[in-house]
Amino acid sequence: MAFTLAEVLITLGIIGVVASLTMPSLIQKHKEKELITRTKRVYSVIQNAVLMAQKENDTVGDNTFLFDTSKTSAEVASNFAKYFNGAKVCVSASKDCTNYYYSVKFATRRKDDSSDVTIGTNLPTARIITNDGAIIAIGQLSSCERTSIDCERDADYNCIKDENGNTTDVMKTSYNCAFIDFDVNGPKPPNQFGQDVYELSVNVDKIVPNLSNLPGGKSFKNILTGVDKLEYTKYNVGESD
Numbered sequence: 001m002a003f004t005l006a007e008v009l010i011t012l013g014i015i016g017v018v019a020s021l022t023m024p025s026l027i028q029k030h031k032e033k034e035l036i037t038r039t040k041r042v043y044s045v046i047q048n049a050v051l052m053a054q055k056e057n058d059t060v061g062d063n064t065f066l067f068d069t070s071k072t073s074a075e076v077a078s079n080f081a082k083y084f085n086g087a088k089v090c091v092s093a094s095k096d097c098t099n100y101y102y103s104v105k106f107a108t109r110r111k112d113d114s115s116d117v118t119i120g121t122n123l124p125t126a127r128i129i130t131n132d133g134a135i136i137a138i139g140q141l142s143s144c145e146r147t148s149i150d151c152e153r154d155a156d157y158n159c160i161k162d163e164n165g166n167t168t169d170v171m172k173t174s175y176n177c178a179f180i181d182f183d184v185n186g187p188k189p190p191n192q193f194g195q196d197v198y199e200l201s202v203n204v205d206k207i208v209p210n211l212s213n214l215p216g217g218k219s220f221k222n223i224l225t226g227v228d229k230l231e232y233t234k235y236n237v238g239e240s241d
Helices: 005-056 073-083 095-100 217-224
Strands: 088-090 126-129 135-140 146-151 169-174 178-183 197-202 207-209
Touching: 005 073, 005 178, 005 197, 005 207, 005 217, 073 088, 073 126, 073 135, 095 126, 207 217
Parallel strands: none
Antiparallel strands: 088 126, 126 135, 135 178, 146 169, 178 197, 197 207
């Protein structure tokens, strides 16, 4: 059975339309799959580096020797970097480290109490750049237990206000000695928590993922439980609701 030229052209046109509708979705899914795979790998590399450091120093189950509260973030990063093959350390935005200093967006819209606009965040200053381009930013704290007064917050870390605009103060205690933010593909986009950036909390005896909404906890939980689905809010820094 032969086809006329008109029929062939119509068929090709339909195929082109279908392709134009499905390709963006397929490309997006491929990009997300790649980021998910990178996240699993970097998370595993960090945990293995901590374990190697513990074994070498005979301190299995104790993170305080490595994430020492008497040390600066730069000192901790320099020491920690020894357990990553071929890693580079940047402690400031010097000439050869400029590209590794940039802002990242939160996974949800966080609003400043006064200006009511979305704000991004900067990763900690001390950074380890792995040989495959991931950035591991170290934020060392001066104590492993801290008590402070804060406002009561919602899941997206915004202060909860009553009908009169007032907030409620609550006493909060934190038990982490440090935190680690990691960007699985370095300076490359999208540079947003919940897509390519995640946070770990360094406790005395273990390192745990921060699964709260702000630093991409929904995506992180999905990745670690095998759901492999990224959940975050698409927005531009400075964009208001």
